[in-house]
Amino acid sequence: MFGKRGTPQSGGAASKGFGAGGSGATPKPAPAPKEEPRQSTSAKDKKEPAAKPASKPAAPTPGAEPQSSKKDISAEGKEKLDTIKVNVFNDLMEAVDLSELSALTPEQVREEINDMVSEIISMRGLVLSMPEQQLVIDDICNDVLGLGPIEPLLARDDIADLMVNGPDVVYIEVDGKMEQTSIKFRDQAQLMNICQRIVSAVGRRVDEASPICDARLADGSRVNVIAPPLAIDGTALTIRKFKKDKLTLENLQQFGSITPELKTVMEVVSEIRLNTLISGGTGSGKTTLLNCMTGHIDPSERIITCEDSAELQLQQPHVVRLETRPPNLEGKGEVSMRELVKNCLRMRPERIIVGEVRGPEAFDLLQAMNTGHDGSMGTIHANNPREAISRVENMIMMGGYNLPSRAMREQISGAVNIIIQASRLRDGSRKITHLTEVVGMEGDIITLQDLCVYEIEGEDSNGKITGRHKFSGLRPTFWEKAKYYGLERKLAEALQQNV
Ligand SMILES: Nc1ncnc2c1ncn2[C@@H]1O[C@H](COP(=O)(O)OP(=O)(O)OP(=O)(O)O)[C@@H](O)[C@H]1O
Ligand SMILES: [Mg+2]
Numbered sequence: 001m002f003g004k005r006g007t008p009q010s011g012g013a014a015s016k017g018f019g020a021g022g023s024g025a026t027p028k029p030a031p032a033p034k035e036e037p038r039q040s041t042s043a044k045d046k047k048e049p050a051a052k053p054a055s056k057p058a059a060p061t062p063g064a065e066p067q068s069s070k071k072d073i074s075a076e077g078k079e080k081l082d083t084i085k086v087n088v089f090n091d092l093m094e095a096v097d098l099s100e101l102s103a104l105t106p107e108q109v110r111e112e113i114n115d116m117v118s119e120i121i122s123m124r125g126l127v128l129s130m131p132e133q134q135l136v137i138d139d140i141c142n143d144v145l146g147l148g149p150i151e152p153l154l155a156r157d158d159i160a161d162l163m164v165n166g167p168d169v170v171y172i173e174v175d176g177k178m179e180q181t182s183i184k185f186r187d188q189a190q191l192m193n194i195c196q197r198i199v200s201a202v203g204r205r206v207d208e209a210s211p212i213c214d215a216r217l218a219d220g221s222r223v224n225v226i227a228p229p230l231a232i233d234g235t236a237l238t239i240r241k242f243k244k245d246k247l248t249l250e251n252l253q254q255f256g257s258i259t260p261e262l263k264t265v266m267e268v269v270s271e272i273r274l275n276t277l278i279s280g281g282t283g284s285g286k287t288t289l290l291n292c293m294t295g296h297i298d299p300s301e302r303i304i305t306c307e308d309s310a311e312l313q314l315q316q317p318h319v320v321r322l323e324t325r326p327p328n329l330e331g332k333g334e335v336s337m338r339e340l341v342k343n344c345l346r347m348r349p350e351r352i353i354v355g356e357v358r359g360p361e362a363f364d365l366l367q368a369m370n371t372g373h374d375g376s377m378g379t380i381h382a383n384n385p386r387e388a389i390s391r392v393e394n395m396i397m398m399g400g401y402n403l404p405s406r407a408m409r410e411q412i413s414g415a416v417n418i419i420i421q422a423s424r425l426r427d428g429s430r431k432i433t434h435l436t437e438v439v440g441m442e443g444d445i446i447t448l449q450d451l452c453v454y455e456i457e458g459e460d461s462n463g464k465i466t467g468r469h470k471f472s473g474l475r476p477t478f479w480e481k482a483k484y485y486g487l488e489r490k491l492a493e494a495l496q497q498n499v
Helices: 021-025 043-047 067-072 075-095 106-123 130-145 148-154 188-200 249-255 260-271 286-294 337-344 361-370 385-398 405-415 479-484 488-495
Strands: 159-165 170-174 177-181 212-216 222-226 236-240 276-280 303-307 319-323 351-354 377-381 418-424 430-442 445-459 465-471
Touching: 075 106, 075 130, 106 130, 130 148, 148 159, 148 170, 148 188, 188 212, 188 222, 188 236, 249 260, 249 286, 260 286, 260 418, 260 430, 260 445, 260 465, 260 488, 276 286, 276 385, 286 377, 286 418, 303 337, 319 337, 337 351, 337 361, 351 361, 361 385, 361 405, 377 385, 385 405, 385 418, 385 430, 385 445, 405 430, 405 445, 479 488
Parallel strands: 276 377, 276 418, 303 319, 303 351, 351 377
Antiparallel strands: 159 170, 159 236, 170 177, 212 222, 222 236, 418 430, 430 445, 445 465
């Protein structure tokens, strides 16, 4: 056993509000325990009807029961089980020293919690069925070890995004569609506590004084927290879940995001070290695509990655991963993306990969691309390749570089070879919509040439968008480079052109 501060007593402080423990504990017909989402247990919440109308009808999803099915569960039985959970949890917190728990492995903690919860249940004279007891133990373990009510969602690999809008509203994105779940946090304090735990794991903090924080989970999922008073209705927690199995270009082809021919051309682009910008809107699949493209980098190359929150999952052996740092509470110690990219240049990189280009580091990345670090890549928020170029121009201008506009455009057109556009279509599917070459300059204008464009044709009976990837038939300007790498045949076959 570990640091007990006192054995829980059924009449003790921890059991406040649990007066009729014995009767309250008598289980009603058991709700499906594993499937059952956690419900808010505060007195205030209990008075309210359990189901709050969702803004959109929620489709049923395993592990996150839709609100509509709540009426199947005995509301009274559920309420009692929730009360038991809270009381057992309080007793447990009275009895254990959490700092000692942190010294144990998760398995050991689970075992300890298991023992203690069984002990508390018997001391309180509660009568619970085995599945109910297991549910109580699982929920408490999730609270102590993991991320509380959202823990089951994190275990699911089909969820792309998890959005918590205050303690009572949790949305998920599955198959490109938003769904509201019935999961709730006990209260704002529990939600905030979990956010704290997430961000402190990467040495950051979030509170009223510094209410905005980026972090990541141990599995690489990207996290953003914005707390009150900035988030008006309670802390907003957004998690971009990273797939356990890294997606590859093969997978994107299976999903219909690219055709086999486009896949081949994209492989060649990566293999022959073209400088590439991946452009797209929020959640369009930029980071995923960047990951996929890096899968075709030669294992012998030295790669340096710079990210705001390390998301990339490079498989190559020779990778140095760098991450920016926000300022501390006194506003000191910030390390910006620009500083990271500049520092990269002194680290003998062969390729530099910038997770997201969003500020003056654009200039440093272009410099790197222009000075022998071929095959560098980055993502950028833009709706089409032309806009991506304008965004780079704006970023450089806002960085305070006093470059004449023509000189700036020459830098861009000299540095960037390819822009790949990712899009999330209105049916939730993700497509690569453009593979565009930066050809050069015509007067003051940067000339672009689309090699492949996705053309939308219509919609099928299921509301899915139909369309096709169309190659322009033009010979890419990187043909000679492909030849240099001995890949012109591969390219010719994909483009159905003569060698
Ligand atoms: N081609 C695809 N087909 C299906 N799902 C995809 C595809 N590309 C990406 N996804 C999924 O979409 C989600 C968002 O992808 P990703 O993180 O790459 O987007 P992003 O454009 O980088 O987003 P952000 O703008 O927030 O950085 C992820 O869960 C990812 O697994
Ligand atoms: Mg991204």
